[in-house]
Amino acid sequence: xxxxxxxxxxxxxxxxxxxxxxxxxxxxxxxxxxxxxxxxxxxxxxxxxxxxxxxxxxxxxxxxxxxxxxxxxxxxxxxxxxxxxxxxxxxxxxxxxxxxxxxxxxxxxxxxxxxxxxxxxxxxxxxxxxxxxxxxxxxxxxxxxxxxxxxxxxxxxxxxxxxxxxxxxxxxxxxxxxxxxxxxxxxxx
Numbered sequence: 001x002x003x004x005x006x007x008x009x010x011x012x013x014x015x016x017x018x019x020x021x022x023x024x025x026x027x028x029x030x031x032x033x034x035x036x037x038x039x040x041x042x043x044x045x046x047x048x049x050x051x052x053x054x055x056x057x058x059x060x061x062x063x064x065x066x067x068x069x070x071x072x073x074x075x076x077x078x079x080x081x082x083x084x085x086x087x088x089x090x091x092x093x094x095x096x097x098x099x100x101x102x103x104x105x106x107x108x109x110x111x112x113x114x115x116x117x118x119x120x121x122x123x124x125x126x127x128x129x130x131x132x133x134x135x136x137x138x139x140x141x142x143x144x145x146x147x148x149x150x151x152x153x154x155x156x157x158x159x160x161x162x163x164x165x166x167x168x169x170x171x172x173x174x175x176x177x178x179x180x181x182x183x184x185x186x187x188x189x
């Protein structure tokens with residue numbers, strides 16, 4: 001029996017060190033060497049070099065002078081990365097229908113009648129930092145009015161912060177809300 005336990009224990013220790021220490025340290029070192037920004041959470045910094053968020057996680061903007069992101073259904077507060085998940089409500093669920101209807105009414109009261117779907121529905125993770133070009137365009141009038149800014153300048157800023165499809169085929173063009181709002185704050189109008 002001892003003949004079996006000694007090699008098994010040795011193998012356990014060796015594999016634990018290899019897969020639990022050496023491999024993670026190697027992968028982390030390679031990530032920091034070749035992808036430093038991504039390995040550190042894709043952080044976004046303000047003019048004072050302070051981290052204000054991540055390009056991968058949305059933030060709750062509610063003031064009229066900012067573009068708003070997709071709704072977040074995370075608890076206990078919006079865009080809580082520790083509670084990442086969708087609502088898991090079926091499209092026919094009365095609670096989801098009521099929530100979306102209420103969001104549509106709210107947006108129609110302050111803007112155009114045709115509301116882009118991503119402004120009234122949460123993403124699967126509840127953390128999506130992007131909005132569609134239609135959602136950005138929908139908000140241009142409100143943001144321009146709140147900032148006393150020319151709509152054409154605002155539209156140019158949106159276009160400058162539009163991300164293209166990944167590898168030119170995956171996804172749709174989109175705008176990172178945090179990066180766009182940071183650019184808005186840095187623009188003199």
